[in-house]
Amino acid sequence: MKKIVIINASIRKKSTYSILKRIESTLGNYNVEFLCISDYEVKPCVGCENCLRNGSCFIKDDSEKLLTKISEADGIIIGTPIYLRQISGYLKVLIDRGCAWYHRSPLVGKPILFVTSTQVTGSKQAIKYLNDLAVQWGTINTGNISRKMFDHKKKLPNKQLNLFRYYLEDEHKCNYKPSLKYILEFATQKVLAVTVLPLDYEYWKAKGYIDKPYFYNCKINIFKRIIGYIYYKILTFFITKNKTNS
Numbered sequence: 451m452k453k454i455v456i457i458n459a460s461i462r463k464k465s466t467y468s469i470l471k472r473i474e475s476t477l478g479n480y481n482v483e484f485l486c487i488s489d490y491e492v493k494p495c496v497g498c499e500n501c502l503r504n505g506s507c508f509i510k511d512d513s514e515k516l517l518t519k520i521s522e523a524d525g526i527i528i529g530t531p532i533y534l535r536q537i538s539g540y541l542k543v544l545i546d547r548g549c550a551w552y553h554r555s556p557l558v559g560k561p562i563l564f565v566t567s568t569q570v571t572g573s574k575q576a577i578k579y580l581n582d583l584a585v586q587w588g589t590i591n592t593g594n595i596s597r598k599m600f601d602h603k604k605k606l607p608n609k610q611l612n613l614f615r616y617y618l619e620d621e622h623k624c625n626y627k628p629s630l631k632y633i634l635e636f637a638t639q640k641v642l643a644v645t646v647l648p649l650d651y652e653y654w655k656a657k658g659y660i661d662k663p664y665f666y667n668c669k670i671n672i673f674k675r676i677i678g679y680i681y682y683k684i685l686t687f688f689i690t691k692n693k694t695n696s
């Protein structure tokens with residue numbers, strides 16, 4: 451049975467929580483784990499970059515437990531209240547602790563759905579950030595559900611939820627059409643893997659990503675393939691030249 455994790459990034463069990471609970475009630479055929487970040491101790495990143503270079507973190511808290519639960523899921527739903535026009539601090543701290551996922555993502559090809567809850571403003575900025583995160587993680591972004599104080603109880607949209615369910619099935623992933631942004635982000639990460647971090651290179655090689663236009667076989671037209679290839683070559687040239695000069 452496919453596993454889904456739902457993450458509530460509010461300390462309260464109020465608006466975000468209730469939207470997420472309504473979503474959970476539509477996922478009867480799956481093994482769903484509902485997590486509230488505030489139930490876990492997640493300390494802020496100290497910026498040592500040991501996770502990037504050596505693959506481990508010195509900080510002793512619950513973040514590894516939480517990140518492991520997320521990485522082992524087949525689909526991820528993240529809900530956050532809007533605080534000062536952005537995601538909550540709880541969520542940002544957790545994302546920072548998973549910084550290595552930008553380089554070695556365990557979420558490649560998994561559907562992700564974002565939920566925001568606000569009084570009135572700020573969803574747009576937060577959704578932009580979260581959508582970029584979906585690109586960096588190589589996930590299949592199946593959309594956003596944003597609610598304001600006067601429409602919290604509005605019916606859930608079928609489109610995003612149906613798409614989320616669709617991409618949970620492995621045989622559908624080949625139908626995914628990553629945008630050019632995804633292809634260019636993949637190329638950037640590949641350049642870093644090939645030229646900068648040895649740990650990334652080992653991981654990318656073992657996963658078979660190095661010779662591909664994207665992480666896995668899916669629908670990429672010739673135009674995107676060519677742009678991605680040229681971009682990769684140019685970026686590799688400049689980074690290699692910079693390394694030789696320094």
Ligand SMILES: Cc1cc2nc3c(=O)[nH]c(=O)nc-3n(C[C@H](O)[C@H](O)[C@H](O)COP(=O)(O)O)c2cc1C
Nearest residue numbers: 460464465466531532533534535567568569570571
């Ligand atoms: C620190 C803080 C900052 C907030 N910033 C905004 C904001 O920028 N725009 C807005 O419309 N609502 C803002 N709100 C209101 C919350 O986004 C809103 O009440 C949300 O539904 C709370 O979700 P929750 O019930 O799941 O905690 C803020 C609330 C707090 C506590």
